[in-house]
Amino acid sequence: MRAGHDRAAPGVTWAHLGLAWLVRRGLVVAGAVLLWQVIASGADNPFFPPPSRIASAAAQLWLSPLLVTNVLPSLARLLGGWVIAGMAGTVLGIGLGRSRMVADYLEFVLAFLRTLPPPLLVPVFMVLCGIGPTMEVTTITFGAVWPVLLNTMDGAKSVDPVTTDTARVFRVSRTRWVLGVVLPTALPKVFAGLRTSLSIALILMVISELAGSTSGIGFQLAITQGQLDLPAMWSWIILVGLLGSVLNQGLVLAERRVLAWHHERVGAR
Amino acid sequence: MSIVEVTDLGHTYGTGRAAHTALGGLSFTVDPGELVCIVGPSGCGKSTLLRCVAGLLRPSVGSVSYRGETVTAVPADLAVVFQDYGRSLLPWRTVAGNVEFPLRDRGLSAAERAARVAEALSWVGLADAAGRRPWQLSGGMQQRVCIARALAYRPAVMLMDEPFASVDAQTRADLEDLVLKLRAEADMTVLVVTHDIDESVYLADRVVVLSRSPATVVETLKVDLAGPRDQIGTRGSEAFVRLRTEVARLIRR
Ligand SMILES: Nc1ncnc2c1ncn2[C@@H]1O[C@H](COP(=O)(O)OP(=O)(O)OP(=O)(O)O)[C@@H](O)[C@H]1O
Ligand SMILES: [Mg+2]
Numbered sequence: 001m002r003a004g005h006d007r008a009a010p011g012v013t014w015a016h017l018g019l020a021w022l023v024r025r026g027l028v029v030a031g032a033v034l035l036w037q038v039i040a041s042g043a044d045n046p047f048f049p050p051p052s053r054i055a056s057a058a059a060q061l062w063l064s065p066l067l068v069t070n071v072l073p074s075l076a077r078l079l080g081g082w083v084i085a086g087m088a089g090t091v092l093g094i095g096l097g098r099s100r101m102v103a104d105y106l107e108f109v110l111a112f113l114r115t116l117p118p119p120l121l122v123p124v125f126m127v128l129c130g131i132g133p134t135m136e137v138t139t140i141t142f143g144a145v146w147p148v149l150l151n152t153m154d155g156a157k158s159v160d161p162v163t164t165d166t167a168r169v170f171r172v173s174r175t176r177w178v179l180g181v182v183l184p185t186a187l188p189k190v191f192a193g194l195r196t197s198l199s200i201a202l203i204l205m206v207i208s209e210l211a212g213s214t215s216g217i218g219f220q221l222a223i224t225q226g227q228l229d230l231p232a233m234w235s236w237i238i239l240v241g242l243l244g245s246v247l248n249q250g251l252v253l254a255e256r257r258v259l260a261w262h263h264e265r266v267g268a269r
Numbered sequence: 270m271s272i273v274e275v276t277d278l279g280h281t282y283g284t285g286r287a288a289h290t291a292l293g294g295l296s297f298t299v300d301p302g303e304l305v306c307i308v309g310p311s312g313c314g315k316s317t318l319l320r321c322v323a324g325l326l327r328p329s330v331g332s333v334s335y336r337g338e339t340v341t342a343v344p345a346d347l348a349v350v351f352q353d354y355g356r357s358l359l360p361w362r363t364v365a366g367n368v369e370f371p372l373r374d375r376g377l378s379a380a381e382r383a384a385r386v387a388e389a390l391s392w393v394g395l396a397d398a399a400g401r402r403p404w405q406l407s408g409g410m411q412q413r414v415c416i417a418r419a420l421a422y423r424p425a426v427m428l429m430d431e432p433f434a435s436v437d438a439q440t441r442a443d444l445e446d447l448v449l450k451l452r453a454e455a456d457m458t459v460l461v462v463t464h465d466i467d468e469s470v471y472l473a474d475r476v477v478v479l480s481r482s483p484a485t486v487v488e489t490l491k492v493d494l495a496g497p498r499d500q501i502g503t504r505g506s507e508a509f510v511r512l513r514t515e516v517a518r519l520i521r522r
Contacts, residue, residue: 162353163356165320165325165351165357166349168325169323169325169343169347170348170370170418171343171345171374172370172371173374176373180370261402262360262361264402265404268404268405
């Protein structure tokens, strides 16, 4: 409630503050790029191109039809796999988190499965599903589901016993109990899981496309590397970074909306 | 016939060396429309008793019957105001949303629900706080939200566990009178746990005094005060003073 509103001095609007923040961030980035430019130009190594050359390559590439024909499939696989993982992880996590017995037996197995490095899955699913979007989406789903699943389980377990008693006394229906009590209790944890799984999904998207695909950012990375077209390769890498931060920022904004009560409450303490 | 009947109720938490007996075999009854207060030393097992009566906890020995039937689950027309009021409210719902929550599955229209919520909140003096979140309220206000939630549910039997512990003296007096008024109007049966001796005598038709842990019934006192209760008149009356002295003596024993 309070936090934020009185932070701005009189006469300073939010737009001003946002601008100031952007300018400060922009200066840091500009400084880093400048440093890179100086070092790379000095090194004069064809395998270490300066940002100016990458920028011109990127401008060329990103204006070409290659952008759409590769980014769209990648994005579809990434979001497809991640959304399936998010939904499956949330549903399974709530189910497992609320049934003590199952969770006790499965805890160990789940902890083990999670410690497996997700890229290991690529060859497994390549054999199982063949090369193509099914393999990529399956790999992403399977690798990204764990953080959501385990976090949701944790969150679902943490419903306060008094809250449980309250729901029992007022004979709240099963659906309302799950959707109206357990899910909101677990939601902060669900979002924490979703953030981790988004970065895993991005990694797996690139890796699975590198390994076997006929389109996508990872595929282009492999091609440009093969052609030793390093500025173009770098521009794809930068694109992956941009994609990751845009998606992450979107998720953070969604979380702020959905969990407004949670952030206000933590902030009010 | 009594509406609540507690027979030789005993409860032990845990087993083996960690076992702790909270209720040591106690019996009492509550008649329909009656207001019974339970007083006893801190930690003697009052909340445990209330959880057994509500059907939230299966007692180790003895039984609770509700309208003549043994309690195995929470009865349909029973509400509880929990001692841990803060943990009983949902932080993602507004005050009004919390009061409305139990009404959702009762087949009421949105308008009926809204009317009941508004009424209950105005009873406890929180009409202005309807849109706020529980964690933005003081302890006493949260406690009143819990009372409003139970009242909006329109139960036949209401169990209250230290319901006025965190409110100031004036609000407390108002809430006591509110409970008395609603009890008379709606013909509600009320069971109040309190550690406040004066409050127990002021509210109750009967006071059940419990012993130190494991709780047993020391004595059940009938409170026969003349006329309707009145914060100043009743509390100053000779009969009141005599009764509160009696309860205090029984607790100290
Ligand atoms: N879940 C539990 N597991 C083990 N022991 C418990 C549990 N709940 C309560 N107890 C113990 O049982 C005894 C009675 O607890 P209870 O909460 O019923 O007391 P109370 O009379 O309500 O206390 P207060 O006046 O402080 O509210 C206490 O000694 C307590 O430590
Ligand atoms: Mg208690």
